[in-house]
Amino acid sequence: MGGLCTRNPDNYTTNIAESRPKSAKIPHFVKEKSDSENKYTETDIIQMLNFLIDNIFVVFGGKVFQQIVGIPMGTNCAPLLADIFLYSYEAEFIQSLVSEGKRYLASDFNFTYRYIDDVLSINNPKFADYLSSIYPSELEVKETTETNNSASYLDIMLSYDTDGHMNTSLYDKRDDFNFSITNFPFLSSNIPSSPAYGVFISQLIRYARASTKYTDFVLRARRLSDKLLSQGYVCDRLTSSLRKFYGRYGELVIHYDVPLSRMVDDILS
Structure with missing residues (x-):
């Protein structure tokens, strides 16, 4: 079950609404505790995630391999986990800027977007300088900017012309094969x-x-x-x-x- 977890596992649990049809169940927060199999504490969710991450095995060529870095892309919760993982660092970075009175610097990230692990930051020349402050050291960040006036993002190539207008065209990495x-x-x-x-x-x-x-x-x-x-x-x-x-x-x-x-x-x- 996917859902948000609370900061206080002793007081809050997540609950699947039992009043809805099974096809319409959604997670939400409740304060009361119970032994219901439809409720999970923050500790429960962390244990389930740890089990998933620590028990990823692949059979190939008659041998069994264990994946120790990342999680398989085909796993249902993989995109959600990637979003939560990266967002936690991004939110903490912006909150630290605001708490330090650096709102002017935080505003430079107004046009910064991310789709899972692809990040686009527009009109922000300082973005590269703060990558190490935003993301953990074990995360490898690859620069894909073509020039100062162009960059590819997902399947789109973004570029500014001499008049300062932004143009888009299709980008396909397979063109380079x-x-x-x-x-x-x-x-x-x-x-x-x-x-x-x-x-x-x-x-x-x-x-x-x-x-x-x-x-x-x-x-x-x-x-x-x-x-x-x-x-x-x-x-x-x-x-x-x-x-x-x-x-x-x-x-x-x-x-x-x-x-x-x-x-x-x-x-x-």
Whole structure:
């Protein structure tokens, strides 16, 4: 069971609401103690987490290995534990700045965001200087900033142009691989054709949402169409799918100010 734990395990426990249907049970705090199997003290939760972390084993090649660093990504609670672990250090750091009267420094972190273990800090040149003060020494932090004006975050590349405007484009680390990646279905496989062509539309939506500039959108779309054509797709049906995308999701590409005929030529000619 996942849930928040209290600072005082002698006075508080977490409880699963028994009045709700089983599918709707949620954790909450209660003051009373009982022997109910649906209640856990802070000590109980810590013991369960310790058991999980200390008993991670993998069988490979007929041998049993124990993982002693981190937890498996596939574990249900892994994202939550990572969030809680990192947030505890981040909150303590900001609280220490405020208590020391350094609110001006704390405000520099207003545009600092984190998704699990990926951190983005905008307009904060001091962020790198305080990494060792925020996170524990055993945590390895890798710098992924491209230049002073650009950085990748998750699957987005952020960059400032000469006019100070922020632009976004799609970032995919697989672009740097020296081998091809098979990540879209072949028409020769045993799948219906309609969902296969639907992949083209779904990716166009993704590219349009991520790309500020038309050139970045076309680069991705052209690369995708070439790959699909090499995997048995028919140009006429890709063209039809592109027209369908333009008609249904025109609001995503209207800022490009490009007519459909040109988009078809740029992507599929």
